[in-house]
Amino acid sequence: MESMSDLQEEGKNAINAPLLHTSPELLPEDTLLEENAERTILDPTSREDLNFKDLQKVLIDWINSELEEDRIIVKDLEEDLYDGQVLQKLFEKLSGYKLNVAEVTQSEIGQKQKLQTVLEAVNGVLRPLDWNTEWSVDSIHSKNLVSIVYLLLALAIYYAAPIRLPEHVSVQVIVVKKKEGILQTAHVTKQLTSTTTEMMIGRSERDAFDTLLDHAPDKLNVVKTSLITFVNKHLNKLNLEVTELETQFADGVYLVLLMGLLENYFVPLYNFYLTPENFEQKVHNVAFAFELMQDGGLQKPKARPEDVVNLNLKSTLRVLYNLFTNYKNSE
CATH class of the missing domain: 1.10.418.10 (Calponin-like domain)
Incomplete structure (x- = not known):
C-alpha cells in the first residue's frame, strides 16, 4: 500500500510532469518508475523502420519453421514470446535439452519462473562466448521488443540458423530513468545486426x-x-x-x-x-x-x-x- 505522502508526491509529480522534459513518445505507464529505475522504450519511428520489420519477419519465419511439429505459430514477437512458452520450445528444439518447467502457466509468477529457467539455460550456453546479454526476465516479460529480438538473434547466430539476417539493422530507443524524483530521458542507438561475416565470427572464423x-x-x-x-x-x-x-x-x-x-x-x-x-x-x-x-x-x-x-x-x-x-x- 502506498502511504499518503507517497500519493501526494506522485500527485505533485503528475502536476509537474510537463516540466520534466519527457519525450512526446512516452506513455503514462513509462513514467511510473521507482527511484533510480530505468526503462527502455522503442522509438515509434524505429518501430516502423522497414529493415527492422524485415528482421522481425525473418525471425518469425525461422521460429515457425523450427516449431512446425509443435503446431506453434508465432505472428507477433511481443505478444507471442513474452510468457516464455515459445522461447522454451524453441530453445529445447535448438539445443536438444529438455527444460524442467511447468507446461502452461497463466500466472505472472509462473511465467516469470519459466522465463528465468529458459534464460538461465540460454545464458549458460552463450557464456563461454562472452556474449552481451541485452535481455532479462523483466524486459522480456514486459514485452520489450528490442530485448526479445536481441535474444532471438543470439540464438539464431549461435545455432547457425539457416536464415539470412538483414545486415546493419539498428533502432533508436528512449532510455527513461528516474533520479531524485525527476525523469531523465536519452535517445540511444542500438545496433541489432552487423554484417553476416561479423555475426558468424562469434562462432567460428573461416578456415x-x-x-x-x-x-x-x-x-x-x-x-x-x-x-x-x-x-x-x-x-x-x-x-x-x-x-x-x-x-x-x-x-x-x-x-x-x-x-x-x-x-x-x-x-x-x-x-x-x-x-x-x-x-x-x-x-x-x-x-x-x-x-x-x-x-x-x-x-x-x-x-x-x-x-x-x-x-x-x-x-x-x-x-x-x-x-x-x-x-x-x-x-
Missing part, C-alpha cells in the same frame, strides 16, 4: 576447411581417407575401426577413447557414457573429449560439441584434423 568444402570437394575424400587411416591406426589397438567420419564420432565415445590412446592413458569409464542414450549424454562425451584435448596442450576446438553430435561434417573434420596435425607421428 582451411571452409575453403576445402566450398571450392575443392574433390580433395575432401583425400583428407577423409588420411584421417580415417590415422584414427584407425590408433583405434585398432582396441579392436575398433572407423569407416565413416560423419557418424561414428557423433556420440563422442571414439573421440574419448582416441584421446586416451594418443596420450597413453586409460580413461576411466565413469568419466563418460560408453553407450550414450540421448543428445545430452553425447554432448557430455564430446565436451569431455575436448577437455582432454586441451589438457594435452591442444587449442580449444573451434567446433562446438553440439555441432559434432548433430553430424556437422565440417566440425567433425576440424576436430580430427587438429588431432592429425598434432599426433600424426605418434605410434
Whole structure:
C-alpha cells in the first residue's frame, strides 16, 4: 500500500510532469518508475523502420519453421514470446535439452519462473562466448521488443540458423530513468545486426576447411581417407575401426577413447557414457573429449560439441584434423 505522502508526491509529480522534459513518445505507464529505475522504450519511428520489420519477419519465419511439429505459430514477437512458452520450445528444439518447467502457466509468477529457467539455460550456453546479454526476465516479460529480438538473434547466430539476417539493422530507443524524483530521458542507438561475416565470427572464423568444402570437394575424400587411416591406426589397438567420419564420432565415445590412446592413458569409464542414450549424454562425451584435448596442450576446438553430435561434417573434420596435425607421428 502506498502511504499518503507517497500519493501526494506522485500527485505533485503528475502536476509537474510537463516540466520534466519527457519525450512526446512516452506513455503514462513509462513514467511510473521507482527511484533510480530505468526503462527502455522503442522509438515509434524505429518501430516502423522497414529493415527492422524485415528482421522481425525473418525471425518469425525461422521460429515457425523450427516449431512446425509443435503446431506453434508465432505472428507477433511481443505478444507471442513474452510468457516464455515459445522461447522454451524453441530453445529445447535448438539445443536438444529438455527444460524442467511447468507446461502452461497463466500466472505472472509462473511465467516469470519459466522465463528465468529458459534464460538461465540460454545464458549458460552463450557464456563461454562472452556474449552481451541485452535481455532479462523483466524486459522480456514486459514485452520489450528490442530485448526479445536481441535474444532471438543470439540464438539464431549461435545455432547457425539457416536464415539470412538483414545486415546493419539498428533502432533508436528512449532510455527513461528516474533520479531524485525527476525523469531523465536519452535517445540511444542500438545496433541489432552487423554484417553476416561479423555475426558468424562469434562462432567460428573461416578456415582451411571452409575453403576445402566450398571450392575443392574433390580433395575432401583425400583428407577423409588420411584421417580415417590415422584414427584407425590408433583405434585398432582396441579392436575398433572407423569407416565413416560423419557418424561414428557423433556420440563422442571414439573421440574419448582416441584421446586416451594418443596420450597413453586409460580413461576411466565413469568419466563418460560408453553407450550414450540421448543428445545430452553425447554432448557430455564430446565436451569431455575436448577437455582432454586441451589438457594435452591442444587449442580449444573451434567446433562446438553440439555441432559434432548433430553430424556437422565440417566440425567433425576440424576436430580430427587438429588431432592429425598434432599426433600424426605418434605410434
